[in-house]
Amino acid sequence: MSASGRLSLRLLALGYLAALLLAPALMLFYRTFEHGLAPVWQAITAPNALHALLLSLQIVAIVVPLNTAFGIGIALLIERRRFPGRALVGMLVDLPFAISPVIVGLSLVLVYGRTGWLGDWLSQHGIEVIFSVPGMVLATAVVSLPFVARETIPVLREIGSDAEHAAATLGAGPWQTFWRVTLPAIRWAVSYGVVLSTARALGEFGAVSIVSGNVEGKTQTLPLYVSDQFENFNLTGAYVATALLALLALLTLLAMSLLARRAGLDTLDRTNTLEVSA
């Protein structure tokens, strides 16, 4: 290809990227710090902002360990067991990727809401799920469910079960085999999945927005807070919270590229697994 042709393709590609990604991101940081640091500090320490940040972190702290444990379990089930319905389990785990977060929220309301399938039973036992924190945990768990399992399955397939069989032959029990043989082999894939789930759990908006009721200072996560501030024309508050979320996302990106190198994941694997936000 001619040098000028190469150059114009490069400019076209980079220009597209700059207009779509880079320029808006820079503008956000400009807008955040436009009036100096004092309003930024004020916005971060606003009680409702702090509460939203804390609630987001709490939900992450519940959901990510749960999905890590169950993700590994599901991966082992799919790769190491033969049973009817195995394909169905694989499909169910992947389904949250194909479903809109709004639809996830709606389906949860249809099961756990007051008029939902389990609504009567739940209210008889005084359990409130929808419009309160348990529902938000549930919604976040659904949308971040696939990551650990999807990262772990290809690695489990690749390493095969020879080492596990050998361990069993030498007298190791199932748990011992898992902790001493399987887990060390899949740890980077699992870590990668954990990073992706964390990012997704932290940023989830659509599903949580439906099931939360969005009460300021009570059932508002950081993304919900952003949208609320924006709609109330408190732009500084919205920009600061957005910048905070963006910063966390940048850290995620950094962790992802470090872990990806560590795990020896090439870009081919990354395409199948990267789908954090929604």
Next chain:
Amino acid sequence: MLTLYLSALVLLPVAALLAQASHGGASSFRPEISSREAVAAIELTLSSSAIVVAVNALFGTLLAWVLVRDSFPGRRIVDALIDLPFALPTIVAGVLLLALYGKNGPTGIDVAFTRAAVVLALLFVTLPFVVRSVQPVLIELDRSMEEAARSLGAKGFTVFRRIVLPNLTPAILSGAALSFARAVGEYGSIVLISGNLPFRTEVGSVYVFNQVSNSDFPAASAVSVVLLAAALIVLGAATLATHARSRHVR
């Protein structure tokens, strides 16, 4: 335990959605999705997603090409930047775009509350799909085929069209299908920038959200099922097409 977890999180909710949508049979399903507002929302979702898929196929392939075949300072940073839309919460995407392309933006361009805003938001969140599916194929592509074509007198674009493009097609298709599925269900990045005006800028997912807020679950479920079906059909068709064409992508 595992079964219980999966049932509580996925199986039961999806079953409830399907049950609600089919409640009363096809006779009540049709009026729900044929309300004029619902039809307008579904049409906007599908048409914007189609535009987004076309732009992504073009620019995604271009970006992958530049990242693999070109070399320039900062290429690795650009490569890492491609993943940004996947790492960013969607609400952040919406605010970012509004900061630059909204009211009082420095560019003088104001797309807020227009259909262009919907397309812009969708382009942002789906950017990585095609790039990340084409890139690895391009890296592994044997360049001797291109050299052979060139030695036989083919010019640059002919080589690309006749040799490179056919090899990339399965990857472009699967990346495009993923971005379609994502675009059809997208909510967070659109909700602030589109203004959600019924019949003008209200997409399917926003319509579903509004119906849930009004506790109109039949209408919300009916439109949800249509959106879900559109996403699954396109994903399924792309999988079939890619498998038919090549088997090297897992």
